Amino acid sequence: MAQFAATHIPVLRDEALAGLALRAEGRYFDGTFGRGGHARAVLSHLNAHGRLLLMDRDADAIAEAQRAFANDPRVAIRQGNFADCGEWSEVRDLDGALLDLGVSSPQLDDPRRGFSFRHDAPLDMGMDPSAGESAADFLNTAEEGEIADVLWRCGEERMSRRIARAIVNARAQSPIASTRELAELVERAIGRRERNKHPATRTFQALRIHVNDELDSLKRGLRALTAALKPGGRLAVISFHSLEDRIVKNFIRGEVPATTRRGLPLPEATQSPLRAVGRAQFPSEKEIAANPRARSAVLRIAEKNPIGAGT
Numbered sequence: 182m183a184q185f186a187a188t189h190i191p192v193l194r195d196e197a198l199a200g201l202a203l204r205a206e207g208r209y210f211d212g213t214f215g216r217g218g219h220a221r222a223v224l225s226h227l228n229a230h231g232r233l234l235l236m237d238r239d240a241d242a243i244a245e246a247q248r249a250f251a252n253d254p255r256v257a258i259r260q261g262n263f264a265d266c267g268e269w270s271e272v273r274d275l276d277g278a279l280l281d282l283g284v285s286s287p288q289l290d291d292p293r294r295g296f297s298f299r300h301d302a303p304l305d306m307g308m309d310p311s312a313g314e315s316a317a318d319f320l321n322t323a324e325e326g327e328i329a330d331v332l333w334r335c336g337e338e339r340m341s342r343r344i345a346r347a348i349v350n351a352r353a354q355s356p357i358a359s360t361r362e363l364a365e366l367v368e369r370a371i372g373r374r375e376r377n378k379h380p381a382t383r384t385f386q387a388l389r390i391h392v393n394d395e396l397d398s399l400k401r402g403l404r405a406l407t408a409a410l411k412p413g414g415r416l417a418v419i420s421f422h423s424l425e426d427r428i429v430k431n432f433i434r435g436e437v438p439a440t441t442r443r444g445l446p447l448p449e450a451t452q453s454p455l456r457a458v459g460r461a462q463f464p465s466e467k468e469i470a471a472n473p474r475a476r477s478a479v480l481r482i483a484e485k486n487p488i489g490a491g492t
């Protein structure tokens with residue numbers, strides 16, 4: 182029997198659904214299936230003509246999607262990074278798209294995945310462990326300056342240089358292999374500074390974001406989904422830290438430079454193809470009490486402008 186949570190409590194589910202303004206025969210995309218909390222709720226609003234496209238990078242999430250929905254003719258499922266969703270021919274003419282960013286409870290709670298310093302485990306952190314380098318590979322090979330840069334950019338860790346120096350000193354003795362080793366090393370390097378926060382929290386967040394290229398994936402995913410939405414189609418994005426939320430907020434405002442289909446920057450930023458629907462939404466005290474992982478969530482909703490109102 183598994184010793185870890187196999188379920189994930191969906192965050193801001195009703196608010197996200199309301200923001201998507203679901204139509205029973207509509208065509209929807211959930212790029213972060215996880216354990217399907219949001220997807221199930223979307224599906225319960227669709228009739229026989231509705232369509233729901235499900236994606237996740239994580240093989241366990243996709244196995245759960247297959248188990249639950251393989252026989253539902255309204256549902257299509259694909260493993261992959263939502264940044265590349267434009268390559269899936271089904272992802273077009275969308276009435277709505279949802280991204281619920283970050284990691285799921287089963288990923289965090291499964292010690293084998295190495296996402297959390299609460300369990301001692303190999304330092305992996307890949308959302309798709311079969312692809313890309315592990316956190317351990319990065320820490321044991323990158324230059325000190327690059328490690329410091331990742332901790333600063335992806336974790337907003339003010340002690341990034343001191344931690345990077347400690348990592349490089351430690352790996353000169355033996356490679357850093359486990360979550361506990363890294364958590365203890367960070368604690369020795371910077372001490373305990375905040376009452377309810379382990380000193381390695383930002384370091385772990387930064388490594389996870391770096392190893393999974395999360396910020397760039399988010400920018401690419403937002404562009405691809407905006408292109409795939411119908412005019413009037415809705416985008417709902419749930420973020421869990423300020424780095425992500427800033428990207429989403431700026432993208433909706435049109436402040437992320439637009440690019441051509443080949444990724445080349447356009448000569449000048451054009452008017453945003455989206456308009457924000459309402460303000461950012463946060464979980465209620467009641468939701469946070471029932472699910473502490475909802476604590477830092479922010480939901481933003483946007484609508485694609487009619488053709489000609491933007492690009």
Ligand SMILES: C[S@@+](CC[C@H](N)C(=O)[O-])C[C@H]1O[C@@H](n2cnc3c(N)ncnc32)[C@H](O)[C@@H]1O
Nearest residue numbers: 191213215216217218219237238239262263281
């Ligand atoms: C917070 S969970 C989603 C939970 C889901 N909404 C639910 O209710 O069960 C985030 C999920 O997104 C996936 N994910 C994160 N970034 C991704 C990306 N760039 N492409 C595809 N999946 C991604 C993770 O593997 C994880 O399963």
